[in-house]
Amino acid sequence: MTGRTQGLLGLAIGIAVVIALPLVVKSSFAIDIFIRILLFSFIGVAWNLMGGYAKQLSLGHAAYFGLGAYTSTILQIDFGISPWIGMIAGGLVAMLASLPIGWLCFRLRGPYFTIATIATAQALMLIFLKFRDLAWGAEGTTIPNLGSAPLMMQFETKSAYYYVALGLLALGLAITYLIERSWMGYYLVAIGEDEDAAEAIGVNAPRIKRDIYLISSFLTALAGTFYTQYIYFIDPATAFSFNISIEAALVSIVGGIGTLWGPVIGTILLETTSTLLQSWLGGSIGGVQLTVYSLILMAVILWRPTGLMGMMREAWQRFASRKPARA
Amino acid sequence: MWETVAQAVINGLLIGGIYALVSIGVTLIFGVVKIVNFAQGEFVMIGMYISFFLANQFGIDPLLSLFVSMPVLFVIGVLVQHFLIRRVLGPNDMPQIFLTFALSLLLLNLALMLFSANYRTVHTSYSDEAFHVGGLYIPVAKLIAFVVAMVLSGALWVFLHTTDLGKAMRAAAQNRDVATLMGINPNRVFCVALGIALALAGAAGSLLMPFYSAYPFVGQVFVLMAFVAVVLGTLGNVIGALVASLMMGVAESLGIQFVGADSGLIVVFAMLLLTLAFKPTGLGGGRAR
Numbered sequence: 001m002t003g004r005t006q007g008l009l010g011l012a013i014g015i016a017v018v019i020a021l022p023l024v025v026k027s028s029f030a031i032d033i034f035i036r037i038l039l040f041s042f043i044g045v046a047w048n049l050m051g052g053y054a055k056q057l058s059l060g061h062a063a064y065f066g067l068g069a070y071t072s073t074i075l076q077i078d079f080g081i082s083p084w085i086g087m088i089a090g091g092l093v094a095m096l097a098s099l100p101i102g103w104l105c106f107r108l109r110g111p112y113f114t115i116a117t118i119a120t121a122q123a124l125m126l127i128f129l130k131f132r133d134l135a136w137g138a139e140g141t142t143i144p145n146l147g148s149a150p151l152m153m154q155f156e157t158k159s160a161y162y163y164v165a166l167g168l169l170a171l172g173l174a175i176t177y178l179i180e181r182s183w184m185g186y187y188l189v190a191i192g193e194d195e196d197a198a199e200a201i202g203v204n205a206p207r208i209k210r211d212i213y214l215i216s217s218f219l220t221a222l223a224g225t226f227y228t229q230y231i232y233f234i235d236p237a238t239a240f241s242f243n244i245s246i247e248a249a250l251v252s253i254v255g256g257i258g259t260l261w262g263p264v265i266g267t268i269l270l271e272t273t274s275t276l277l278q279s280w281l282g283g284s285i286g287g288v289q290l291t292v293y294s295l296i297l298m299a300v301i302l303w304r305p306t307g308l309m310g311m312m313r314e315a316w317q318r319f320a321s322r323k324p325a326r327a
Numbered sequence: 328m329w330e331t332v333a334q335a336v337i338n339g340l341l342i343g344g345i346y347a348l349v350s351i352g353v354t355l356i357f358g359v360v361k362i363v364n365f366a367q368g369e370f371v372m373i374g375m376y377i378s379f380f381l382a383n384q385f386g387i388d389p390l391l392s393l394f395v396s397m398p399v400l401f402v403i404g405v406l407v408q409h410f411l412i413r414r415v416l417g418p419n420d421m422p423q424i425f426l427t428f429a430l431s432l433l434l435l436n437l438a439l440m441l442f443s444a445n446y447r448t449v450h451t452s453y454s455d456e457a458f459h460v461g462g463l464y465i466p467v468a469k470l471i472a473f474v475v476a477m478v479l480s481g482a483l484w485v486f487l488h489t490t491d492l493g494k495a496m497r498a499a500a501q502n503r504d505v506a507t508l509m510g511i512n513p514n515r516v517f518c519v520a521l522g523i524a525l526a527l528a529g530a531a532g533s534l535l536m537p538f539y540s541a542y543p544f545v546g547q548v549f550v551l552m553a554f555v556a557v558v559l560g561t562l563g564n565v566i567g568a569l570v571a572s573l574m575m576g577v578a579e580s581l582g583i584q585f586v587g588a589d590s591g592l593i594v595v596f597a598m599l600l601l602t603l604a605f606k607p608t609g610l611g612g613g614r615a616r
Contacts, residue, residue, distance in 0.1 A: 057424055104603045110420040111363035115554045116603055123596040253425060287439030294432035301422045302414055
């Protein structure tokens, strides 16, 4: 078998497994964890487009998560518009917001770009906290529970949410796959390697960065809408939580920055670790989860900057080179 | 009216001295080692907890515990440079940003696990004392903190400009390769830079303790302020960071006085965004990188 057919076979088996998973696993605790894995993989995939390929290391993606969440919730509660439409509207609002934010932040490079993105996300959170007329202030609001209302993105079974999250992740991966193989993907990698050199050979770096930021913020906003519908609650502290920004970057770096499957692998590792820790320690001690996450992150940076994807590729190459060469 | 303004300016300048200690550390590390230390605020927190425990267990005045927190943090700085940062120095931004970011997350959450999220305070004999000058009110603890902060900043300036090691640090900041050719050992210089920067953060922590509560997230307040001040004061410029920090303190204090008690952060973000929009190279000019 060639590598390509092997890859396709693996992908087909993988798809069959993830589609069948909720049919086999009935525990709602387990499905809840699967949904978290799918959702954070998706957020990681959205971050990775900009942070991974173009190395624009944002720690402010909560801004778009929050804007998506608030747009669809305001449309639903104040105007009775379905969150399915609100989700797209939220994506568009996020894209609009990414233009001025990008205009400001892309003036800085490296660490100061990162700091500027943190500040913009925090500023948005403060706006939603301070201006009570805008949207419920600090108390937030609960989403009215309509029972089974698929048209309003409300389902009675957890497995329905599972398939929505799976659909989002599939969308994110498909977009990443297409971009990776297009001229844009090569431009992104060129900017990530050395922005000045990329510009010297004719890459319009400001435009490419703006465009990828638009796509990345649109996708992140979809996740915000889904999450709010899933937990039936919104407030500035959850919608614009710094932890969202951290986890988006963390799963990509741990899994393998700038790779298609990196964010997915990273999320599986981190979420599994966090679930195991919570079941051992009872989740009573604050700070345990992020302590472990930060240790994993430091270990990856110091010993395996290519992440788990890089480790797996090396292991596979060692394994493959041990076999006798075929004619 | 002008008395209210003058009082707000004084309050701002006094706390600005503390911001300056944090900012100078950030800008020193950026200038010499060319990395941004996201964990600088957590070292302020460690300084505060050192002073808190010394006061609580042994009754040592927080200002005296400066002589413990500064050396302890200097050593931590040398270790952080030698065992962590040294390994990620290179052309790649990602490991540098996320290593110190991971360190910040780690220290913050370790503090949360070890000390819980409770606010810790130390009450000293001078915590509630104040001078009254005209109609103005100058708290003693804040005035001491400001004076010590200015003395330490001045001492750093003298060190950088008169001693061989200080000159070597400035040389490494200007051009690392040429400095290495001149026989300067970059790792040794970097270790000293990290040590001094962290010692300043520790000093800020001890100086804060008589009038500010220690809690695991306390560093975030100061590091955010420091990042803005460092951009505003032109990256890597010690005097710029000092002046910008004092300005930030005054701006924040005026914001609290005239906009509302919880508007301090909004003023900080507004200043950061305005700086980025109109003067991304900082007030002193030069090139942002």
